[in-house]
Amino acid sequence: MKKIFIIAMTAAAMISCGSASKYTITGTSEEFADGKWAFLTIEEGRELKNIDSMAITGNSFKFVGEVENPYSAYVIIKDAEADRPELYAEIYVEPGTIEVKKLDPEYQAYSAVGTPLNDLTSEMNAKMAELMKDENASNEDIMKLYADFIMANAANLAGQNMLKQNYYMLAPQQVLDAVAAIPAEKQEEFADMKNAAEQALKVEPGNAYIDIVEPTPDGKELSLKSVVENKKNKYVLLDFWASWCGPCMAEVPYLVETYKNYNKKGFEIFGVSFDRNRDAWLKAIKDKELNWLHVSNVKYWDTPSRHAYAVNSIPANFLIDCSTGKIIAKGLRGEELQKKIAELLK
Numbered sequence: 001m002k003k004i005f006i007i008a009m010t011a012a013a014m015i016s017c018g019s020a021s022k023y024t025i026t027g028t029s030e031e032f033a034d035g036k037w038a039f040l041t042i043e044e045g046r047e048l049k050n051i052d053s054m055a056i057t058g059n060s061f062k063f064v065g066e067v068e069n070p071y072s073a074y075v076i077i078k079d080a081e082a083d084r085p086e087l088y089a090e091i092y093v094e095p096g097t098i099e100v101k102k103l104d105p106e107y108q109a110y111s112a113v114g115t116p117l118n119d120l121t122s123e124m125n126a127k128m129a130e131l132m133k134d135e136n137a138s139n140e141d142i143m144k145l146y147a148d149f150i151m152a153n154a155a156n157l158a159g160q161n162m163l164k165q166n167y168y169m170l171a172p173q174q175v176l177d178a179v180a181a182i183p184a185e186k187q188e189e190f191a192d193m194k195n196a197a198e199q200a201l202k203v204e205p206g207n208a209y210i211d212i213v214e215p216t217p218d219g220k221e222l223s224l225k226s227v228v229e230n231k232k233n234k235y236v237l238l239d240f241w242a243s244w245c246g247p248c249m250a251e252v253p254y255l256v257e258t259y260k261n262y263n264k265k266g267f268e269i270f271g272v273s274f275d276r277n278r279d280a281w282l283k284a285i286k287d288k289e290l291n292w293l294h295v296s297n298v299k300y301w302d303t304p305s306r307h308a309y310a311v312n313s314i315p316a317n318f319l320i321d322c323s324t325g326k327i328i329a330k331g332l333r334g335e336e337l338q339k340k341i342a343e344l345l346k
Helices: 002-015 116-133 139-152 157-169 172-180 184-202 224-228 246-265 278-287 304-308 335-344
Strands: 021-028 037-044 047-055 060-067 071-078 087-093 096-102 110-113 213-215 221-223 235-241 267-273 293-295 316-321 326-330
Touching: 021 087, 037 060, 047 060, 060 071, 071 157, 087 096, 087 116, 110 116, 116 139, 116 157, 139 157, 139 172, 157 172, 157 184, 172 184, 184 304, 221 224, 224 235, 224 267, 235 246, 235 335, 246 267, 246 335
Parallel strands: 021 096, 087 110, 235 267, 267 293
Antiparallel strands: 021 060, 037 047, 037 071, 071 087, 096 110, 213 221, 235 316, 316 326
């Protein structure tokens, strides 16, 4: 980590440089076929904009230009008129000679090396690739790798972009710590992320649940409060899901079994769907025999319920103790859910 920190300080110093300097971006590979084109591309809003291009010859390409402040870009390899890239690499355009090369022989992923920000990111990607090969690696190991890199590099573009792309892998307090370490002049870029992390802390286990109200399949509004305060319920699982979500569907058998075994003993599920197709939502409820309470405004991710519970990925769930109105667990998956409910209602 000391090595990363030293390199990060160098990268941060380069970011503050105000005069334009030359960059060179090169790549040579048998996979860069002659007749294809290389494009240097940036994102503008949700659109990609080509800022340079060239025909590949001798399985190689070379871009040369000047840059004042480092910025994120992509090198894309494809046919000149094709819509989709055949190969691409995320890079930082910064002063120096940047080489695009294969990150790992086992994968099609390409990376950039040769300059401070690119070396930082390449080193991080290599560590992540190795971690993903480890069958014993846990989600906590992955989160720690991201968190350590982001905290060590919050002052530079590599750390800031890593935070933007992977903040959902971090605990809310880790996100807040990382945002706090970002220079003041860039804080505004992370305001929404900071607000979401602060909201997420409010729905950590031990805190009171937040009421939400959404339409049921028959169009009537149903509040979470009315379910939690229903005297027949002892525990309510607030479950965020969608019919288009593969991991959500993988959880269905566990939810169905738990509900079947414990509903009459005081266990209820309040399902909030992020579907955007009403028919698909209702079909999933019927076909999968999801015989619990359901609500949705059928507006995909655009729902106040998502923001109330700072949900950035699904499936997501929160277990509420009706006697106290407090959240006592979250993220219960698979057999872990049934085990928890069995312990509470034994």
